[in-house]
Amino acid sequence: MIHISNLEKVYDNVPGRIPAIQQINLDIERGEIFGIIGHSGAGKSTLLRCVNMLERPTSGTITIDGEDMIALDSRQLQVKRRKIGMIFQHFNLLSSATVADNIAFPLKLAGMSKAAIRSRIEELLELVGLTDHARKYPNQLSGGQKQRVGIARALANHPDILLCDEATSALDPQTTSSILSLLLDINKKLGITILLITHEMQVIRAICDRVAVMEGGHVVETGKVLDVFLKPQHAVTKDFVGQVSDLNTDAKAGEQSAAPEASVSPRGTRVRITYIGSKTYEPILFQTVKTTNVSFAILQGTISSMKDVPYGQLVVELTGGDAQEIQTVITKLKQEGIDVEVLSS
Ligand SMILES: Nc1ncnc2c1ncn2[C@@H]1O[C@H](COP(=O)(O)OP(=O)(O)OP(=O)(O)O)[C@@H](O)[C@H]1O
Ligand SMILES: [Mg+2]
Numbered sequence: 001m002i003h004i005s006n007l008e009k010v011y012d013n014v015p016g017r018i019p020a021i022q023q024i025n026l027d028i029e030r031g032e033i034f035g036i037i038g039h040s041g042a043g044k045s046t047l048l049r050c051v052n053m054l055e056r057p058t059s060g061t062i063t064i065d066g067e068d069m070i071a072l073d074s075r076q077l078q079v080k081r082r083k084i085g086m087i088f089q090h091f092n093l094l095s096s097a098t099v100a101d102n103i104a105f106p107l108k109l110a111g112m113s114k115a116a117i118r119s120r121i122e123e124l125l126e127l128v129g130l131t132d133h134a135r136k137y138p139n140q141l142s143g144g145q146k147q148r149v150g151i152a153r154a155l156a157n158h159p160d161i162l163l164c165d166e167a168t169s170a171l172d173p174q175t176t177s178s179i180l181s182l183l184l185d186i187n188k189k190l191g192i193t194i195l196l197i198t199h200e201m202q203v204i205r206a207i208c209d210r211v212a213v214m215e216g217g218h219v220v221e222t223g224k225v226l227d228v229f230l231k232p233q234h235a236v237t238k239d240f241v242g243q244v245s246d247l248n249t250d251a252k253a254g255e256q257s258a259a260p261e262a263s264v265s266p267r268g269t270r271v272r273i274t275y276i277g278s279k280t281y282e283p284i285l286f287q288t289v290k291t292t293n294v295s296f297a298i299l300q301g302t303i304s305s306m307k308d309v310p311y312g313q314l315v316v317e318l319t320g321g322d323a324q325e326i327q328t329v330i331t332k333l334k335q336e337g338i339d340v341e342v343l344s345s
Contacts (some may be wrong), residue, residue, distance in 0.1 A: 036214055
């Protein structure tokens with residue numbers, strides 16, 4: 001749906017010319033929630049703002065539904081932007097307008113009649129759970145409520161795409177979680193494609209389908225959230241995954257934090273086993289070893305879920321049997337579709 005190719009943005013309004021984003025290639029599919037994570041200054045906002053042409057790229061292309069965004073004139077862009085909602089970290093509400101008037105703003109710009117605006121505001125307030133707050137001003141609302149107004153305003157003209165720039169970064173964890181649930185709900189109910197940027201892996205893990213990791217203006221890693229989470233490749237990604245880690249992100253960490261007695265006297269083969277989906281709840285490990293002389297000790301383990309996919313990761317030590325038998329167990333586990341990584345043997 002959104003196709004980004006060789007995108008580059010150089011800010012030349014400052015001494016030294018800043019290449020804010022370079023060689024960005026991304027394809028975002030209709031209906032998905034795509035996250036972009038990166039440290040401050042990585043180029044996330046620049047990339048997001050290029051999608052709706054709030055920033056003009058220096059080179060490269062962006063097409064949305066096959067339409068070349070860079071080629072649009074200002075009138076065409078205005079029309080196209082109505083179908084791309086945007087929400088911000090600091091909400092960007094008009095402080096002198098009520099909740100209802102803030103939401104009405106884009107509807108008036110689109111030339112809607114007063115009666116139609118009234119009924120659309122009611123629908124939107126209900127969608128974001130603010131029906132009783134229509135006449136309040138922004139300074140009479142909590143941060144979470146302000147963001148709900150931001151979301152209602154962004155959805156006013158039935159957009160196909162919602163861009164979220166650090167939409168939960170100013171909120172406490174509980175409010176963050178309620179706003180993320182609302183975004184997920186909107187994505188499911190309305191089928192809106194969501195492109196969100198954040199510096200928090202929790203946000204990615206809670207609602208995104210795929211993620212791109214940015215550093216120094218480049219995308220350094222991209223993939224399905226579960227894959228990136230369970231097998232991060234780039235150092236920056238490992239760092240982000242570490243933020244929320246109930247998991248170890250490399251073999252060494254697996255060894256070091258395993259049970260002390262096991263690292264003192266390694267007796268067997270230590271492996272990390274990763275289950276994804278319904279396999280998480282099946283007794284595959286037990287069933288695989290029970291017909292052999294191999295037994296296992298669990299040194300470390302996690303069972304959790306990402307978006308709605310359950311996953312489990314265990315560090316276990318396989319003992320008993322001979323090397324051949326242990327290898328057979330590992331092969332059988334792999335045949336069951338389980339990821340097995342040998343940490344030490
Ligand atoms: N309007 C601008 N003019 C000049 N340089 C800019 C402008 N906007 C951003 N930059 C520079 O471009 C680089 C990327 O900035 P950007 O705002 O995209 O980062 P970010 O990943 O969104 O960071 P943060 O997490 O702090 O919001 C930075 O070096 C920044 O200083
Ligand atoms: Mg930013």
